[in-house]
Amino acid sequence: MTDIVKVFDWILRILGVLGIPISWFILKWCPDHPEYAQKILYYLIKLIPFVFSWKKRKLIEKEIQGFVNEEILSINKESFGLGILPKNLKIEWTLKKSKEVIINENEIIIRLGDRLELCENFVDALLLYLDKSFMPESQIYLDPSLYEACKYCVAISMLRKRSDKHYRIFIDKYYKPALEKNKDILKYNEKLESIEKNGLLSSILLSSLAFYSNKWIYERKTPSAEIQDDIEKYIEFIANIANKKEYEESKGELPPLYFTSKHIKVNVVLIARKELAKELSYMPHFEVAKDKLKAGCDIVFVTGRGNINISLAEAVALKLREEQIGKQINGASKFYFYTDDNRKIEGICYAFEKFN
Amino acid sequence: MLPKEKKQIRIKAVYDTDLEPFLEKLGLLEDLKNGKLKCSVCACELSLTNFGGVYKQNGQLKLFCQKSECYLEVLKTKGC
Numbered sequence: 001m002t003d004i005v006k007v008f009d010w011i012l013r014i015l016g017v018l019g020i021p022i023s024w025f026i027l028k029w030c031p032d033h034p035e036y037a038q039k040i041l042y043y044l045i046k047l048i049p050f051v052f053s054w055k056k057r058k059l060i061e062k063e064i065q066g067f068v069n070e071e072i073l074s075i076n077k078e079s080f081g082l083g084i085l086p087k088n089l090k091i092e093w094t095l096k097k098s099k100e101v102i103i104n105e106n107e108i109i110i111r112l113g114d115r116l117e118l119c120e121n122f123v124d125a126l127l128l129y130l131d132k133s134f135m136p137e138s139q140i141y142l143d144p145s146l147y148e149a150c151k152y153c154v155a156i157s158m159l160r161k162r163s164d165k166h167y168r169i170f171i172d173k174y175y176k177p178a179l180e181k182n183k184d185i186l187k188y189n190e191k192l193e194s195i196e197k198n199g200l201l202s203s204i205l206l207s208s209l210a211f212y213s214n215k216w217i218y219e220r221k222t223p224s225a226e227i228q229d230d231i232e233k234y235i236e237f238i239a240n241i242a243n244k245k246e247y248e249e250s251k252g253e254l255p256p257l258y259f260t261s262k263h264i265k266v267n268v269v270l271i272a273r274k275e276l277a278k279e280l281s282y283m284p285h286f287e288v289a290k291d292k293l294k295a296g297c298d299i300v301f302v303t304g305r306g307n308i309n310i311s312l313a314e315a316v317a318l319k320l321r322e323e324q325i326g327k328q329i330n331g332a333s334k335f336y337f338y339t340d341d342n343r344k345i346e347g348i349c350y351a352f353e354k355f356n
Numbered sequence: 357m358l359p360k361e362k363k364q365i366r367i368k369a370v371y372d373t374d375l376e377p378f379l380e381k382l383g384l385l386e387d388l389k390n391g392k393l394k395c396s397v398c399a400c401e402l403s404l405t406n407f408g409g410v411y412k413q414n415g416q417l418k419l420f421c422q423k424s425e426c427y428l429e430v431l432k433t434k435g436c
Binding site for chain 2: 086112120
């Protein structure tokens with residue numbers, strides 16, 4: 001309501017300034033020049049739908065670009081800037097009156113606008129963006145179904161902050177049909193979902209896959225069944241950490257925190273031991289991180305959830321930096337995860353790589 | 357010197373109200389209005405209401421409808 005009053009007030013002020021020339025134009029000039037007045041009126045009427053469609057177009061553009069780019073920034077921060085989503089999104093409207101329509105080979109032009117479900121605009125653009133930009137370096141080393149599953153999982157994580165409607169439409173209209181067509185995605189689906197829910201998707205899993213892909217490309221390693229096998233086992237390893245409670249209940253012990261295979265060597269320092277948190281002691285965690293980095297582990301992740309564990313993780317990272325035991329990969333990754341009773345808990349993760 | 361790598365993915369889109377002039381420029385409007393064009397995935401008859409988009413493959417323009425399955429299939433098979 002206040003907006004309407006403001007607009008009205010604004011119009012009155014403009015009329016106050018422009019009142020005399022406008023009145024002269026309407027009352028004197030137009031009746032004197034009816035042939036021009038008709039033309040002007042015709043163009044003014046034509047302008048109305050154009051202004052409305054321009055406004056709607058801008059709204060769609062702003063909604064998609066603004067939200068997706070914000071999420072890209074947040075995912076890249078969570079994954080230590082290792083190139084999970086290396087490019088931003090820009091919506092480019094094809095038709096400008098002076099230009100010809102040029103479609104390049106392998107280029108899609110999608111229709112956006114007043115659909116029955118407006119969320120479909122968003123989901124269409126998001127999927128096309130992920131298709132073009134998601135982990136470009138890693139694609140060659142990942143099993144195609146795993147790559148697809150990771151991509152959908154990132155889309156789901158991006159849609160968590162959108163309305164229920166966006167999420168429902170994505171699941172019903174896009175995700176389910178994709179699963180039906182490619183049953184292999186299902187194989188990874190559950191594990192990735194629990195990894196994502198526990199905040200370990202961008203901070204540990206995808207960041208380490210991006211790290212290794214860059215490393216393998218640099219070392220000119222050809223994609224092989226052996227690498228794919230290592231990646232599968234690595235996903236299982238991260239999923240066990242994500243489902244720590246269930247793992248402990250079924251196996252009666254903590255899940256392994258050190259993964260070593262021919263191509264992947266990662267250690268996760270999980271700051272979650274109650275007895276150490278009570279004593280505010282970070283030294284045992286620091287010792288583990290130090291030993292693993294010295295023993296040739298490629299990456300050591302130091303991660304903690306909740307206030308006490310976050311400060312302990314910070315202390316371990318600080319000590320590792322001070323003693324120059326490993327090279328920290330960019331800043332800290334902050335993430336959130338939700339407990340079974342839907343409590344939002346903050347977590348932090350640091351990544352250190354061994355010195356070459 | 358090599359050109360700087362673009363840091364943006366540009367997604368080309370056509371807005372509803374621009375659809376007719378867009379298709380006209382591609383020389384497809386009349387055929388679409390006469391029901392002569394079909395979705396390249398599900399082969400349903402295309403119209404201005406269900407037109408979903410267009411892409412180029414092997415030099416040929418291909419059209420698809422608004423069904424999510426068809427859109428996913430285009431993304432998958434084209435591998436853009």
